[in-house]
Amino acid sequence: MRKAFKYRLYPTKPQQKDLERTLSLCRHLYNAALQERRDAYKKAGKSVGLYQQKRYLPQIREELPQYKRAHSQVLQDVIHRVDKAFQGFFRRLKAKKGKAGYPRFKGQGRYDSFTFPQAYETGVKLQEGGRRVLLKVFPWRESSHGIGSVKVKLHRPLEGKIKTATVKREGEHWYIIFITEVDPKPLPPSEEAIGIDLGTNPHFLVTSEGEMVEAPRHFQKAEEKLAKAQRELSRKKKGKSGRKKARLKVAKLHRKIANQRRDFHHKVARKLVNAYGTIVHEDLNILALSRSYVAKGIHDAGWAQFLAILAYKAAAHRASGSVLAGRRVIKVDPKYTSQDCPVCGHREKKPLWVRAYTCPQCGALLHRDVAAAQNILAKAWTGPSGETPRAFPQGNTPRSPGL
Template identity: 70%
Template structure:
């Protein structure tokens, strides 16, 4: 009732019609959190085979891995037909051995997700694009079903499973690639991309399918945990400048390889961009937050 009263008074103060209390459907919330799980509310039982939730009782659980450190919070969440419990623990940092390796990475959407300054190319998985035909069929099936019917709910769950699979595939790809980079290099330099702006451009579909923002976030936290350094630099003209002599030449996007007219250097467009990204971490002003330092 507290929430309803506050909403009503807020509308009255603005001179609006307070209206009626909003109906809280069963699907309105997909998670709830125990903020002090380490002291009250949550307790593992039977060696991690069950978990005791205050107010709900003892529930079977399959732990992904044993808990480490001090338990802080626990969040029970629903994804489609599946329920999960997410534990947040406070652990001591475990940095990897020092590494002087440095690399620049150029992020893209098609055909390469990532190209390094060493010439390594990682193909873009394009999970959403590959599943488009199945998604379209599932969406058409859902649209034909009568609202409120059991068949519509079954079709909705089928569509949700497809989207969930795509999200899991993309997340798994990001985690494995970020871990590989963190294990191999001490400093990783990337473009400080305006992801929100790219998501509004004609390349929006590929950008969202690649999940560039999610990958950079995953890379950053894995690097921090391992004692590595991630640097973002200005992305302007990285694919137009020659990494050897600095000559700038505008090239169409379809031109993937080119020869510099000034020094004769022959390079792939994305490799040249990765080399420029790496070089900018050494030359950009310290005020931009990208001063060069090897851990």
């Protein structure tokens, strides 16, 4: 299986300029390849393919000396990105769902990474026990080793065999992302099952066992500071030096909020995957909800990102088509999960502000979100027609948590 490792780079000012020049060269090549495809189809009705464009690269490097300063495989990856953008466009066009999104030109500051597709063979080399990384952006010369040796912070050990390396700019910071090939490490088998109900405020997640994870509300906490920075940016005139500084300040705040949210999602998902063999959640239409009156809270909670991370961490323990650790993430129909009593099945519509209630049918004292999580788990267990599906390992029954 493949795994990503992201580390912070600390280039010197000359090295930073060289990295930015490389990004600029890649951006111009991307736009030129995109323009060639557009013109060929518009003027001659012909399509230009991936390998046809890659064959032009030696000629480009010969006629434009500045492209000799970039690694040949980095330039090949740029052509692959253009081809991938068109493949996505044609796929969306065929699916006929929403806008297909024709590939766009990359403006200045809109192209932020370049990739060494065979970093394990050429282009990137770790030095000094992982304290520095040698990047071959410029050609090898007797007096220079590429862009040079760049300081890197390996905050966690790099595992496996390096396959690709991507240098990425995020605001004022630089990072390197290694994709490595590692042997899967299965978790201990678990036959425990749990249902989770997602929320926005005050709880991000409530489990069928009654555990409540408080919503961190990162955006809400930083909203005042962000509004102040945004007002300062709006006062700056375009083209002035102060505007760039104000824009970077706003971007830095947004990046911090996104990083905090992602870190929180990873930690919560990891705890669930480590503890439970089966995790059940509602199959929510998050796109529609993000356009409703609760959109702000849903965006702050980041449901879509959390569910994607949860599914990834569960699937990361699968190899060769077999489940190594028995981790499963199951989606169920969200209808009536917050209206049904998990004890007797009585259905009663309640306003959202009612968080705890007593079932009029059986007298059970229920917390709305805990009851919803229990109903979510029960739906995966009983199935839509009341039969027992193949959702859980044989011999496993979900625990019946007490209220």
